[in-house]
Amino acid sequence: MDNSSLDPLDWDELRAQGHRMLDDMLDHLQHLRDRPVWQPTPDEVRQHWNSPLPLQGTPLPDLHAQFMSDVLPYAVGNAHPGFMGWVHGGGTPVGMLAEMLAAGLNANVGGRDQMPVVVERQIVQWMRELYGFPEDSSGIFVTGTSQANLMALWVARTARLGPEVKQNGLSGHPQHLIVYASKAVHGCIPQAMNLSGLGTRALRLIPVNDRFEMDLEALEQAVADDRKKGFTPFLVIGTAGTVDVGAVDDLNQLARFCAREKLWFHVDGAFGALLRLSPPLSTRVDGIESADSIAFDFHKWGQVPYDAGFLLVRHEAAHRETFSSPAAYLQRAQHGTAGGSPWPCDYGPDLSRGFRALKTWFTLKAYGTERLGAVITRTCQLAQTFAERVRAVPALELLAPVSLNIVCFRHRGPQADDLNARIVVALQESGVAVPSTTIIGSALAIRLAVVNHRTRQGDLDALLHQVLHLGHQFTNKEDSH
């Protein structure tokens, strides 16, 4: 028998093994609650993953067993209902199955005449509809919002300076381009300033008001000051859902200001943009429909498995101009496999790309936007209820207003920063819940972001109970020495 290809000699055997692997993952998802949210990886397990490059193959059942024993139990735990750290999506069984189909098809969705490109265009069409963008606007799947924000910077730069910037770069250019965002902007924005060549010194971090939203008067002042100094303000980034407390900048006001000052208006809506799916909360992102570009993730509140970021751009020509290139081996045809122009690779830096659109299509179709929106509504309600409980307990203190699904609070006590840092680590190591931390003002906060569709009231009650228990334990110990 010829086994020079990598396909199995015995398909029946592989099929049976494949079914076992599928069953294991479905069991895992069905019984998530029985596991710790997170647990540290034992040194012994790490040591298995320090082996030399394999020259010979290993039977698939052995590899599957190693995955089950070494990898699956020691992931970060974001599928678990007790995970509330950072902003992580929970994923769904439907998304997992769709990923399997996409992997089997092994489509390269950089371009050419194929249905996977059409599936991606369907999502672009839906996003135009959701955000009230024009029929001729453009969109593309990317890894995440970090990448989408960086791409938006590139597109805005090309729109401002014209296509010559592709040849000349920024160095020879007389205009010194300045970008504005609030102090609460995500760390990927300074990074994008760096990577885009604009430089972090061209980013003005505008103070926030007491609701942690960008202070519009300070923005106007900063733009006026820069114009006086001969700089060229060109881009304002509004955040829909700041990563620390979940604040939403006043997008309507920002849109009006940008229109008046002729500035590109970009929205980092990594998780908050999907508030549009929640009927009671949708108005919180009013004004987003006036943005020039929106970056957001399906893999956070959208519950699509990682990774699935998205960039929507109002001005298709500027978007395509930024990325399309005339390489001979990418020539288009009217007919045949090389048809179907424009291609996704004309709208981003990636040529070879996976089929992120499929798991997103399955998720949107299988659950419908009403159910997905209800998850967003409910996670915000859970956060509000939790905040009320924090207010009612004298030992606890709320550190920021709860705007959406994020609660920042702490246990009172001497050396509160130290105390709360210890509580968070102890909670994580207990396996009961995984919150993270942030700094509010100068205080270390325990930070919960309720993103997972599996999280229920009881999960938050368990976390609250543990925080009080640990706080009591640690402060009493402190008293005794």
Ligand SMILES: *Cc1c(COP(=O)(O)O)cnc(C)c1O
């Ligand atoms: C998560 C997040 C990002 C980064 O998105 P990735 O998908 O992790 O790259 C950017 N901005 C905000 C506000 C975020 O919450």
